[in-house]
Amino acid sequence: MRIGVVVNPIAGMGGRVGLKGTDGMVAEARERGAEQRAPARAIDALSALYERAPGTQLLAYGGEMGANEARAAGFDPEVVGEPEGENTKETSASDTREAVHRLISEGIDLLLFVGGDGTAVDVAETLSAEGSEVPMLGVPAGVKIYSSVFAVTPKAAGRVAAGFDRVEEREVNDIDEEAYRDGEVRAELKAIARVPVAESLQSSKQLGGGTVESLAQGVADDVQEGVTYVLGPGSTVGAIKAELGFEGSPLGVDVWRDGELLARDANEEEILAVLGDENVIVVSPIGGQGFVFGRGNHQLSPAVIRRSTVEIVASKTKLDGIGVLRADTGDEDVDESLRGWHKVRVGRFERRMLKLS
Structure with a gap:
């Protein structure tokens, strides 16, 4: 199989520094001390691919847009081009689109890309403009992942790429990052893409529903003196913030x-x-996907999680659409520590057991 890989090396940089995205914000992200996230996740995905299918013919764009990560994973890739400019860490959407153009012109069987929803749009629109039916598969590295073309983790992406026998059409969505930073989600369907079929693909739906007032009262009732509460984003936890008597940031x-x-x-x-000394993270899973960490809340980093206990909250309606909880923090040890059964608060007193895997 011939697989083309393209990496957006700046994807996800804005997450841990609180920017909720990187589009047009790379300089500010760096000023805040942001570090690259995508290259390491690309290596994880490609290492999993190499482990399962070392004979894969891998084609990559140059520098940190794929070639460096491919070599780090054990491949000797065929390099089909280089990003413009001297600094390959400051790539643009035009670089991504040119990389996709070069890769599909070489007759690949799968386009593996690393980034977020913005990168997914660039890839899907380029494939469409070229009239290509090459399937695409995303390695999640962005702050916001609303599209259903991504595997649930980088390693899952590598495993899917190593062996799939059919594809299906899936949605590519993106949101307005400026509105998102102001606390408003404006999601828009951008494209329909062909994606390998696998159980380890995430849903595009982010469902909610149900009342959370009693749930919020329950959390407020259990507040303990001297304990620090780290309250995640979303409307469910937003109700808890209101119950505690302050107006929180809706998406922060x-x-x-x-x-x-x-x-x-x-x-x-x-x-x-x-x-x-005692800290509690209160977080609600993304409806339809089940992620409690690693999607839209990168500020809740492995370093924060290690110093805290975790309380997961969700309405019954939301849980009805979630089969399992997920975590993708970028730190395998932290993800492993989170795996297992969790008591998810669904009301003032009621909890429901759900497994994080």
């Missing part, structure tokens, strides 16, 4: 202790700076 992470808001819309560094 807020930190609260003993009636005081310690940090609003905080990035990873700001969260770590105000943690206490």
Whole structure:
């Protein structure tokens, strides 16, 4: 099999520093101390591919847009082009589109890309413009993942790429990042793409529903003096913030202790700076997908998780659409520590057992 790989090396950089995306924000992300995320996730995916199918003919774009990661995973890739400019860490959408054009012109069987929804749009639109029926598969590395063309983890992407026998049409969605930073989600269907069929693909749907008032009251009732509460994004946890008596950031992470808001819309560094001896992360899974970490809340990093206990909350309606919980923090040890059965609070007193795998 001939697989083409393209990496967006800046994807996901804005997450841990609280930018909720990287589109047009690379310079600010770097000023805040952001580090690259996509290359390491690309190596994880390609290492899994190499382990299962070492004889794969791998084609890649140059530098950090694929070739470097392919070599780190054990491949000797055929390099089909190089990004423009001297700094391959500052690539653009036009670089991604040119990479896809070069790769599909070489007769590949699968386009494996690493990035987020914006990268997925660039790939899908280029394939469509070229009239190509080459299937695409995403390695999740962006802050926001609303499309259903991604595997659930980088390693899962490598396993899917190593052996699939059919494809299906799936949605490519993207959201307005400026509106997202202001607390509003404006998702838009951008394309329909051909994607390998596998159980380890995530859904595009982010479902909610049901009342959360009693759930929020239950969390507020159980608040303990001296404990620091790290409250994740979303409307469910937003109801808890309101019950605690403050207006939180709807799509950001807020930190609260003993009636005081310690940090609003905080990035990873700001969260770590105000943690206490006892810390509780309160987070709600993404409806339809089940992710509690690794999608839209990268501020809740492995370093934050290691210093905290985790309370998962969700309405009954949301849980009805989730078969399993998921975590994709980028740290395998942390993900492993989270696996197992969790008591998910669904009401003031009621909890439901759900497995994180």
